[in-house]
Amino acid sequence: MAQATKTIDARGSFCPGPLMELIKATRAAEVGDVLEVLSNDAGSAKDIPEWAKKMGHTVLYVEEAEGYWKIAIKKER
Amino acid sequence: MTKNAQKLSIVLASEELEKVHAASLIASVAAMSGMEVHLFVTMNGLVPFLKSTQAEGRFRTGVVGEALRAKAQPFTELIANGKELGTLKVYACALAMDVMNWSKADLIDVFDDVIGVSAFFNIAAGGAIVTM
Numbered sequence: 001m002a003q004a005t006k007t008i009d010a011r012g013s014f015c016p017g018p019l020m021e022l023i024k025a026t027r028a029a030e031v032g033d034v035l036e037v038l039s040n041d042a043g044s045a046k047d048i049p050e051w052a053k054k055m056g057h058t059v060l061y062v063e064e065a066e067g068y069w070k071i072a073i074k075k076e077r
Numbered sequence: 078m079t080k081n082a083q084k085l086s087i088v089l090a091s092e093e094l095e096k097v098h099a100a101s102l103i104a105s106v107a108a109m110s111g112m113e114v115h116l117f118v119t120m121n122g123l124v125p126f127l128k129s130t131q132a133e134g135r136f137r138t139g140v141v142g143e144a145l146r147a148k149a150q151p152f153t154e155l156i157a158n159g160k161e162l163g164t165l166k167v168y169a170c171a172l173a174m175d176v177m178n179w180s181k182a183d184l185i186d187v188f189d190d191v192i193g194v195s196a197f198f199n200i201a202a203g204g205a206i207v208t209m
Contacts, residue, residue: 014149015149016102016106019109020158023162027162047106051110055110
């Protein structure tokens with residue numbers, strides 16, 4: 001599994017909070033960085049990969065942990 | 078809406094908090110996803126955007142709206158985030174403002190302009206328009 005450059009803990013935040021946090025982090029990141037979001041919002045687990053695909057970033061994993069999801073993307077551009 | 082639509086315009090004509098929240102959420106996520114987004118707020122849709130409504134915290138809601146108020150980000154924050162992280166313009170309807178004798182100063186500070194329908198059509202031309 002790719003090592004995350006940065007992990008964003010957005011647990012407790014509802015849609016689109018985790019996505020917004022990820023977008024802010026993606027803007028500040030370098031191309032090639034791996035950004036991981038922790039979210040306990042089921043909607044975000046579906047929505048974040050959709051956003052990443054639309055924006056041309058690679059979704060590395062969407063994993064369910066205990067009561068939350070871990071989603072990682074690689075910034076491609 | 079077509080898959081490749083890069084411009085989205087939303088007409089919000091309701092003061093129901095659920096619709097206001099949905100319009101704000103769709104607008105902000107679309108803007109953050111690289112789309113050019115225009116939110117045209119008309120008729121009673123303007124009521125939740127009045128400084129007086131915001132100060133009193135009196136919104137028309139159903140059960141989902143109550144839960145949103147307790148748990149979710151306020152719609153004003155969604156709009157602010159969309160503006161900060163993407164292209165999101167917000168307009169107030171000139172007719173509703175005139176008949177109610179409201180000015181831009183009566184509204185919270187998210188509006189880019191007060192415009193009529195012709196101006197809105199020029200802005201929205203070539204993109205998708207959804208009404209809420």
